[in-house]
Amino acid sequence: MNADWASFEHSLDTAGHAVLPALLTPDQCAELAALYPKSEGFRSRVVMERHGFGRGEYKYFDYPLPPLLDRLRHELYPRLAPIANRWNALLGTDTRYPDRLDEYLQRCHQAGQTRPTPLILQYQAGDYNCLHQDLYGEHVFPLQLTILLSRAGEDFIGGEFVMTETASSGQRAEVVVLDQGDAVVFAVNHRPAQGRRGGTRKVAMRHGVSRLRSGRRHTIGLIFHDAI
Structure with a gap:
């Protein structure tokens, strides 16, 4: 993770998402994509x-997670938890996340959220994913990742990652361009934003x-809270 973290955090604050370029190598992407047809x-x-x-399909990984995903989950969480805590403070939410x-997973499990949430998704020609939020229970970590495993323009065409935001001032949609191995970190549910007259809005x-x-597209969804 050689990202410029200050720029990364600024993008999260202003747009609700930020790209971590080349988080995975092509070999790592191929290794993860090859897991999809397996049953175990x-x-x-x-x-x-x-x-x-x-349209399309996805599979939730079971514990123990593949070592690469387990490592990423443990390495990224401590970098994202301070951002999540700052966002909650701005939104007036009492929840704070441990280091x-x-x-944090122990907190989820004590509340009955014991099922792992990292997943791998597969799309083929004509498939799409409706706009949604990945919540799963009372405990929701406010940031998550999507990692593109396939090569845009070679393995598939179309299938752009899309984000929307809705506030009292209106709506906005944005396409996030990813290359193979790139990850987009984004807000799961709500984020704080600067109000037009000062202060913070949700x-x-x-x-x-x-x-x-056309083609086939594989992605990883890396979510930090577990599910009921």
Whole structure:
């Protein structure tokens, strides 16, 4: 993680998302994408069309997570927790997050949120993901990642990562351009934003994926809270 963290944090504050370029190597992306057809290592498979989520499918990893994802989850959480705590303070929310991921997961598990949430998604031509929020229970860490495993323009065409924000002042949509191995860190639910007349306003965030025109697209979703 060689990102300019000050610029990264500024992007999160002003846009609700920020890109970590080349978080994974092409070999690491291929290694993770190759897990999708396997049956072991996953706790469930979801076909999105059956639930009105869009088209495509995804699988939730089971514990123990693949070592690479477990390492990323533990390394990124301590960098993101101070941002999450600052956001909650600005929004007037009492919740504060501990310094270490294991302490936070213990909090989730004590509340009955014991199922792992990291997932791998697969899209093929015509597939898309409706705008949504990944909540899963009472305890929600306000930042998460999506990592693109496939090569845009080569493995697939279309399938852009899309974010929207809604506030009292209106709505805004943005396409986040990713290359293979890039990760976008983004707000799960709400983020603080500067009000037009000063002070802080709450902005609701949602994310999704536009329709894939051709090929196949794999991504990783790295979520820090566990599910009920």
